[in-house]
Amino acid sequence: MGLVVQKYGGSSVADAEGIKRVAKRIVEAKKNGHQVVAVVSAMGDTTDELIDLAEQVSPIPAGRELDMLLTAGERISMALLAMAIKNLGHEAQSFTGSQAGVITDSVHNKARIIDVTPGRIRESLDEGNIAIVAGFQGVSQDTKDITTLGRGGSDTTAVALAAALDAEVCEIYTDVDGVFTADPRVVKKARKIDWISFEDMLELAASGSKVLLHRCVEYARRYNIPIHVRSSFSGLQGTWVSSEPINQGDKQVEQAIISGVAHDTSEAKVTVVGVPDKPGEAAAIFRTIADAEINIDMVVQNVSAAATGLTDISFTLPKTEGRKAIDALEKNKGTIGFDSLRYDDQIGKISLVGAGMKTNPGVTADFFTALSDAGVNIELISTSEIRISVVTRKDDVPEAVRAVHTAFGLDSDSDEAVVYGGTGR
Ligand code: ADP
Ligand code: ASP
Numbered sequence: 001m002g003l004v005v006q007k008y009g010g011s012s013v014a015d016a017e018g019i020k021r022v023a024k025r026i027v028e029a030k031k032n033g034h035q036v037v038a039v040v041s042a043m044g045d046t047t048d049e050l051i052d053l054a055e056q057v058s059p060i061p062a063g064r065e066l067d068m069l070l071t072a073g074e075r076i077s078m079a080l081l082a083m084a085i086k087n088l089g090h091e092a093q094s095f096t097g098s099q100a101g102v103i104t105d106s107v108h109n110k111a112r113i114i115d116v117t118p119g120r121i122r123e124s125l126d127e128g129n130i131a132i133v134a135g136f137q138g139v140s141q142d143t144k145d146i147t148t149l150g151r152g153g154s155d156t157t158a159v160a161l162a163a164a165l166d167a168e169v170c171e172i173y174t175d176v177d178g179v180f181t182a183d184p185r186v187v188k189k190a191r192k193i194d195w196i197s198f199e200d201m202l203e204l205a206a207s208g209s210k211v212l213l214h215r216c217v218e219y220a221r222r223y224n225i226p227i228h229v230r231s232s233f234s235g236l237q238g239t240w241v242s243s244e245p246i247n248q249g250d251k252q253v254e255q256a257i258i259s260g261v262a263h264d265t266s267e268a269k270v271t272v273v274g275v276p277d278k279p280g281e282a283a284a285i286f287r288t289i290a291d292a293e294i295n296i297d298m299v300v301q302n303v304s305a306a307a308t309g310l311t312d313i314s315f316t317l318p319k320t321e322g323r324k325a326i327d328a329l330e331k332n333k334g335t336i337g338f339d340s341l342r343y344d345d346q347i348g349k350i351s352l353v354g355a356g357m358k359t360n361p362g363v364t365a366d367f368f369t370a371l372s373d374a375g376v377n378i379e380l381i382s383t384s385e386i387r388i389s390v391v392t393r394k395d396d397v398p399e400a401v402r403a404v405h406t407a408f409g410l411d412s413d414s415d416e417a418v419v420y421g422g423t424g425r
């Protein structure tokens with residue numbers, strides 16, 4: 001029996017009852033002979049509440065202080081969980097990210113893990129303890145300041161620790177029974193996926209399926225750590241994410257043509273209006289955005305109006321970066337040269353993901369047909385080898401997701417997808 005890393009999300013430890021339930025589950029794994037490291041998120045919506053609080057005292061809170069504040073959320077759950085485990089008669093010790101050896105760069109609010117040195121965790125395990133680690137946080141190698149890994153970052157903590165400790169599996173416990181063909185909160189007929197490749201999971205996560213964080217899947221693929229996504233509220237097998245299909249009992253699991261439909265309403269669209277149609281303009285716009293450390297997603301340049309020689313360039317970005325992007329562009333308006341800026345946060349993105357797309361003609365046509373039959377207007381399009389994404393009005397997203405899910409034959413005919421907890425916030 002080897003070492004397992006288990007990660008429990010906010011909805012699994014939302015209250016005292018939840019913490020006690022999770023403690024029992026961890027103790028079970030220990031009793032089965034495993035060494036157990038449990039990574040925890042903040043309780044329920046604590047992180048959102050702390051952000052709201054910070055914004056009440058300062059509209060754009062200082063990154064360093066915001067990180068200091070947010071890491072408190074995970075500290076609360078780690079200490080309570082260790083207490084609950086001790087109360088069951090087992091030894092447990094809690095550790096902050098910094099104590100667990102999670103070393104990051106110094107970009108506050110979205111730091112990247114650059115190394116994990118889990119000496120103290122190893123020691124604690126060797127002494128027979130269960131080790132509890134606060135997710136989503138680390139310490140900067142350069143500044144020694146406390147950092148956070150970005151929303152949903154506990155998933156990455158778990159996989160990074162699993163890699164550093166050479167765990168046999170990283171179990172991600174959440175409020176649904178696994179990865180489904182669409183968000184079960186939107187599509188009641190979504191189907192649980194038994195196995196999904198790292199590649200398809202990466203695209204789903206990057207397209208907004210927040211059940212796993214994109215960076216965590218990237219990390220798992222790089223170190224070849226199998227992930228088992230499952231519910232902390234049920235005993236069911238969940239979804240395996242790994243490089244090769246797995247056998248489940250006597251059932252051989254195969255690669256699906258289409259893995260699923262993802263949606264994302266966390267982005268906004270910026271349109272730079274009246275840009276001179278000459279070389280260097282796009283470079284100037286996106287250099288400005290990059291210098292502000294903002295990641296963008298889709299980009300489109302409209303056809304230039306012949307009469308004026310001017311064009312419009314639109315791009316999408318996380319809503320949370322909207323203010324910063326507009327400020328940066330306004331500041332450089334003179335040097336870039338454009339007429340005005342438009343900001344639209346009422347957009348949504350729908351993506352169809354599947355490796356089978358490469359070899360099955362007509363997927364794109366069927367996708368657009370499904371959207372048009374549902375009366376959904378498309379504003380932007382982008383594709384990769386195994387994904388097609390469109391931007392639509394935000395209000396159209398639920399309907400569009402369901403229409404595409406049905407059109408590609410993904411609806412399950414029996415079990416309704418269960419959501420056990422969480423507010424979906
Ligand atoms: P946790 O607090 O455990 O980290 P999250 O809220 O981050 O949980 O992720 C779980 C949620 O992800 C689910 O409640 C579900 O609404 C959402 N989700 C989005 N897409 C999917 C999908 N394809 N399969 C399963 N869940 C999904
Ligand atoms: N508590 C953090 C968040 O809500 C990190 C996490 O849950 O993974 O984003």
Ligand code: MG
Binds near residue numbers: 152212
């Ligand atoms: Mg999460």
